[in-house]
Amino acid sequence: MRTDEYDIVIAGGGMIGISLALALAPLGQRIAVVEAIERSAPLQPSFDDRSTALSRSSQRTFEALGLWPAIRAASTAIRHIHVSDRGRFGFSHIDAAEQNVEALGYVVINRVLxxxxxxxxxxxxNVDVICPARISRVQTTERSVTVSADSNDDVRQLQCRLLVAADGANSGVREMLGIGAQHVDYGQHAVIGNLQPGQPHNNIAYERFTNDGPIAILPTADDRVTFVWTLQPERADNVLSLSDEEFTEQLQQAFGFRLGRFSKMGKRARYPLSLSKANSLVVGRGVLVGNAAHGLHPVAAQGFNLGLRDVASLADCIADALADGAGDPGDATVLERYAEWRRADQKKLVHFTDGLVRLFGSRRRSLRLLRDVGMLGFDLVPGVRRLFARHTMGLAGELPRLSRGVPLK
Known part of the structure; x- marks a missing residue:
């Protein structure tokens, strides 16, 4: 059996895996991307009609990669964020002008991105895409990694110096590398779709906490909005069985009339929500990025942005090693630097999103009072809103070059 040699093999050709390949391509490494599902297949989850909210640091990364003009042309700016708790008196807001930025983030449809x-x-x-193919075996030595990529009745052997698992929260490659993960099932499903508001969205993103779960409404093109409605599985079953008119009325009652009366409901879908966290980011010549390292609840729309900072940090570490003449992207010192760099950011976002789910999902009176006080304090205590905004824009802490908009080469 023939063995093809690469410097880096990326398992997973979704948005994070492709972004990593594009970030590394200018460094002259020979790269293979192995993806199990064809780009155009209906089951390809990375390029469906869901929307992604891109943070400021993600925008800068795509600027550094030369992709931002094309993405921006199909994106909608978020210039204000409004957070409220249904039936309670507290609310909070963040404004782009107050933060001295053009936009707090941008919303783009996954299919377009x-x-x-x-x-x-x-x-x-210098990038080969092997698709459809699934990695079925991983063999590691001190100097290299060999993977078996199965495609129909054909099996290809790929040898590399670094194997990157970017194949999602249920990463098979992570398991083959021997890295365990912690999983928390939130017992919730996200019901997603898009609709026409009765009033212009004015580039405002809404996060509305209800007894059923949070509702996120994001501005999109043509003055439409997308929604993510978090519900218990039985409740999700119920609302998805409704007609468009009945579903619209239920969503309207839960969200309110800040955007006028909803109409023209688009296609609806659902997916289960959970938290996952890998026990380690690195083992041997294997490394994890994106949801393979951490899968978050969508309550704060931070999952993709956190994964893209993984991409930027790993690319930065590899670029520095190559510039120093080391020439080995899978060297232990390179991967240890990456793991140390990412630890704090990942831990912060995991605790933040999980804490929001638990705080706003509780019906205990003491926690409801805490929510009210917290949201009032958010607007009244000096400096809190700016610090929070910097974290949500992905601008807190030590940022890699791509996250600052600086090309690697």
């Missing part, structure tokens, strides 16, 4: 990323990938002559 995926098209931009895939077009750029096709133009990268």
């Amino acid at each position: 995926g098209t931009v990323l895939n077009d750029a990938l096709l133009a990268a002559d």
Whole structure:
């Protein structure tokens, strides 16, 4: 059996895996991306009609990769964020002008973002895309990693110096590397879709906490909005069985009339929500990025942005090693630096999103009072809003070059 040699093999060709390949491509490494599901397949979850909220640091990363003009043309700016708790007196808001930025973030449909990323990938002559193919075996030695990529009745052997698991929260490659993970099932499902508000969205993103769960409403193109409605599984079953008109009325009652009366409901879908956290980011010549390292609740819309900072940090570490003449992207010192760099950011976001779910999901009177006080204090205590905004924009802490908008080469 023939063995193809690469410097880096990336398991997973979703948005994070492709972004990593594009970040590393200018460094002259020979890269393979192995993806199990074809880009155009209905089951491809990375490029569906869901929307992603891109943080400021994600915007800067795509600027550094030369992709931002194409993404920006299909994106909608978030200039205000409004947070409220249904039936309670506290609310909070963040304003882009107050933070001296053009936008707090941008909303883009995954399908559109995926098209931009895939077009750029096709133009990268040092990146091979092996798809559809699934990694079925991983063998590691001190100097290399060999993987078996199964495609229909064909099996290819790929040898590399670094294997990156970017294949999602249920990462098979993570398991093959021997890295365990902690999983928390929230017992919730996200019901997603898009609709027409009765009033212009004015580039405001809403996070509305209800007894059923949070409702996020994000501004999108053509003055429509997308929604993520978190519900108990039985409640999700119930609302998905309703007609468009009945579903719209239920969502309207839960959210209120800040955007006028809802209409023109688009296609609806659902997916289960959980928290996952890998026990380690690195083992041997294997490393984890994105949801393979950490899968978050969508309550704060931070999952993709956290994964893209993984990408930027790993690319930074590899670029520095190559510039120093080490020439080995899988060297232990490179991967240890990456793991140390990412630990604090990942831990912070995991605790933050999990804490929000538990705080606003509780019906205990003491916690409801704490929520009211917290949201009032958020607006009244000097400096709190600015610090929170910097974290949500992905600008807190030591940022890698790509997250600052600086190309690696």
